[in-house]
Amino acid sequence: MGESISPMNGGSGTYSYARNSTWQKNGAAAMENALKEAVMESLDLQNVLCDSNTFIVADLGCSVGPNTFYAMDTIIEAVQRKCNKSSLEFQVTFIDRIGNDFNTLFASLPEHGRNRNYFAAAVLGSFYGSLFPSSSVHIAYSSSALNWLSKMPEGSNATKIHYNGAPDAVVRAYETQFEEDMEVFFRCRAREIAAGGLMLFNMAAAPSRDVQHHVASMLTFIESILIDMVKEVYIVFALRKM
Amino acid sequence: MGESISPMNGGSGTYSYARNSTWQKNGAAAMENALKEAVMESLDLQNVLCDSNTFIVADLGCSVGPNTFYAMDTIIEAVQRKCNKSSLEFQVTFIDRIGNDFNTLFASLPEHGRNRNYFAAAVLGSFYGSLFPSSSVHIAYSSSALNWLSKMPEGSNATKIHYNGAPDAVVRAYETQFEEDMEVFFRCRAREIAAGGLMLFNMAAAPSRDVQHHVASMLTFIESILIDMVKEVYIVFALRKM
Numbered sequence: 001m002g003e004s005i006s007p008m009n010g011g012s013g014t015y016s017y018a019r020n021s022t023w024q025k026n027g028a029a030a031m032e033n034a035l036k037e038a039v040m041e042s043l044d045l046q047n048v049l050c051d052s053n054t055f056i057v058a059d060l061g062c063s064v065g066p067n068t069f070y071a072m073d074t075i076i077e078a079v080q081r082k083c084n085k086s087s088l089e090f091q092v093t094f095i096d097r098i099g100n101d102f103n104t105l106f107a108s109l110p111e112h113g114r115n116r117n118y119f120a121a122a123v124l125g126s127f128y129g130s131l132f133p134s135s136s137v138h139i140a141y142s143s144s145a146l147n148w149l150s151k152m153p154e155g156s157n158a159t160k161i162h163y164n165g166a167p168d169a170v171v172r173a174y175e176t177q178f179e180e181d182m183e184v185f186f187r188c189r190a191r192e193i194a195a196g197g198l199m200l201f202n203m204a205a206a207p208s209r210d211v212q213h214h215v216a217s218m219l220t221f222i223e224s225i226l227i228d229m230v231k232e233v234y235i236v237f238a239l240r241k242m
Numbered sequence: 243m244g245e246s247i248s249p250m251n252g253g254s255g256t257y258s259y260a261r262n263s264t265w266q267k268n269g270a271a272a273m274e275n276a277l278k279e280a281v282m283e284s285l286d287l288q289n290v291l292c293d294s295n296t297f298i299v300a301d302l303g304c305s306v307g308p309n310t311f312y313a314m315d316t317i318i319e320a321v322q323r324k325c326n327k328s329s330l331e332f333q334v335t336f337i338d339r340i341g342n343d344f345n346t347l348f349a350s351l352p353e354h355g356r357n358r359n360y361f362a363a364a365v366l367g368s369f370y371g372s373l374f375p376s377s378s379v380h381i382a383y384s385s386s387a388l389n390w391l392s393k394m395p396e397g398s399n400a401t402k403i404h405y406n407g408a409p410d411a412v413v414r415a416y417e418t419q420f421e422e423d424m425e426v427f428f429r430c431r432a433r434e435i436a437a438g439g440l441m442l443f444n445m446a447a448a449p450s451r452d453v454q455h456h457v458a459s460m461l462t463f464i465e466s467i468l469i470d471m472v473k474e475v476y477i478v479f480a481l482r483k484m
Contacts, residue, residue, distance in 0.1 A: 051292075054375040089375035093363060102344045106366040119374055121335060121363040124348040132361055133296040133331035 031143065031202050032074050039078035039139075044196030048138050054089050055079055056138045057118075058192075060127040060201075061145025062094035064104045068143075069116075075139055075200075076118055090118035093137075097126050126150065128184045135194040142201040146185070153177035162223060164216045252306055252343025273385065273444050274316050281320035281381075286438030290380050296331050297321055298380045299360075300434075302369040302443075303387025304336035306346045310385075311358075317381055317442075318360055332360035335379075339368050368392065370426050377436040384443040388427070395419035404465060406458040 049055065057075055062068040072092050080088070094105060102122050110116040125131045127142065128150040153173040189199050291297065299317055304310040314334050322330070336347060344364050352358040367373045369384065370392040395415040431441050 054378055091375055091378070098349065102348060102364065106344060107340065109366065112367070112372075119365070119372075121365045122344065123361070123363045124351065125354070130354075130361075133333055136296055136333070 031071070034202075035071070035074050035141075035200060036078045038198060038200055039075065040082055043079070043082065043139070043198050045079075045083055047196030048194050053087060054091055055083075056091045056093070056136065058093045058095060058123075058132065058137045058140045060095050060131075060140060060142040061148070062096050062100075062105065062122075063145075064101050064108065066108060068094060069108075069110060071141060071143060072118065075141060079139075091121065092118045093121045093123050093132075095123045095125060095127060095131055098124060100124075127188070128181055130188050130191070132192045134191050137192045138194055138197045140189055140193055140197070140199045142203075144203065146182075146201055146203040149174075149177050150181045150184070151177070162219045164219055252346050273313070276444075277313070277316050277383075277442060278320045280440060280442055281317065282324055285321070285324065285381070285440050287321075287325055289438030290436050295329060296333055297325075298333045298335070298378065300335045300337060300365075300374065300379045300382045302337050302373075302382060302384040303390070304338050304342075304347065304364075305387075306343050306350065308350060310336060311350075311352060313383060313385060314360065317383060321381075333363065334360045335363045335365050335374075337365045337367060337369060337373055340366060342366075369430070370423055372430050372433070374434040376433050379431075379434045380436055380439045382431055382435055382439070382441045384445075386445065388424075388443055388445040391416075391419050392423045392426070393419070404461045406461055 055076075057072060059068050059072065076090050076092075079090075096102075096105075102124070105122060109120055112119070123131055127145070153176065155170060155173040186199075193199060297318075299314060301310050301314065318332050318334075321332075338344075338347075344366070347364060351362055354361070365373055369387070395418065397412060397415040428441075435441060
């Protein structure tokens with residue numbers, strides 16, 4: 001989410017995030033039951049709503065869709081089932097950092113009243129900072145986004161693609177940055193989420209410091225190909241300039 | 243605001259709205275005192291806030307800035323002066339129709355905490371429809387936007403630029419469309435604005451059916467030049483194709 005890190009590709013072209021996020025979609029689908037369960041078991045509806053008739057959900061790191069819409073539908077359906085109050089209205093806020101293509105996000109929103117039963121808004125900002133007034137969010141959700149650190153830690157190597165087998169100092173630099181970021185993230189959410197509300201998130205994780213052997217070999221192999229390709233492009237570019 | 247009507251030009255280039263909205267800025271500046279006065283005299287703070295600590299403002303037809311930011315600052319400053327409660331937080335939602343350049347709007351937002359003392363969100367939609375949950379807005383504001391009808395009325399002539407001296411039937415068609423639109427607009431806002439809140443707007447208007455004589459002559463003259471230019475472009479285009 002840091003300024004120096006590239007966001008997802010906007011638009012809806014061949015290389016857009018919207019058309020290249022099946023892995024993330026599968027992650028969100030696997031989470032569907034977990035979401036429903038969390039809402040049914042842990043959401044304190046009476047406390048969180050007080051006298052309000054509006055339920056507010058935030059998707060932190062939404063990108064441009066369409067995965068975010070599936071998750072929002074799941075959460076809203078679960079809250080509706082739990083609440084059983086037809087007058088309850090929903091407001092969903094989609095959050096991402098500068099550089100995200102909000103025009104595409106808005107253009108791909110399902111039609112209100114027909115395929116979307118919530119009011120939609122967008123917020124620009126990093127989730128490693130304050131995004132909302134205090135106690136103004138009822139459910140904060142984040143899918144496949146918290147793996148993005150706020151910035152590259154000092155001591156990291158910008159030419160590397162993954163850190164499997166990296167020196168201990170580099171691994172520690174990433175761990176420290178992650179811990180710092182998580183502290184800021186949770187401090188901000190603690191202020192923003194109303195008492196009785198929920199924070200729901202999924203993120204990729206490795207079971208230990210070293211990624212499992214076959215994944216590691218694959219990543220190292222892909223890395224070497226990509227680095228060769230980059231070199232080749234530079235050479236072609238240099239030849240063209242001669 | 244209708245789908246068939248062009249929105250403001252996005253981006254920040256030579257022909258962008260951001261660099262060609264001085265007239266609208268002057269209109270907003272003239273409104274500054276009126277805004278302050280309305281907040282001081284007519285806003286029922288206790289009633290509108292109830293127990294909430296967040297004050298919510300909506301700009302309907304915001305375009306891409308920067309005029310919207312001046313107006314929001316004026317409104318917030320006036321509410322702060324009236325309320326005198328340092329813990330009060332502000333949330334501003336910028337609304338415009340599909341085709342508005344929200345990426346530019348977000349990119350031009352003043353920095354939060356430094357030059358902006360409110361949380362900012364954007365909503366895509368026409369103000370001739372529901373945009374928010376009921377009673378969820380404290381001040382709704384609209385500047386130089388309500389002159390955009392929801393659609394071209396039947397019987398209007400798409401090749402005309404203005405309707406000074408138009409047949410009575412055409413003038414009536416526009417009047418009817420305007421009346422219908424205004425009814426929808428106010429019905430929606432009545433549902434969305436909390437009791438004790440405010441609706442503040444400015445819009446261009448003519449003192450009578452016929453625009454004053456010298457303005458009318460000027461408009462007719464400009465119209466004839468523009469129509470000639472369009473014809474010429476068509477001719478040049480046709481010649482190039484030959």
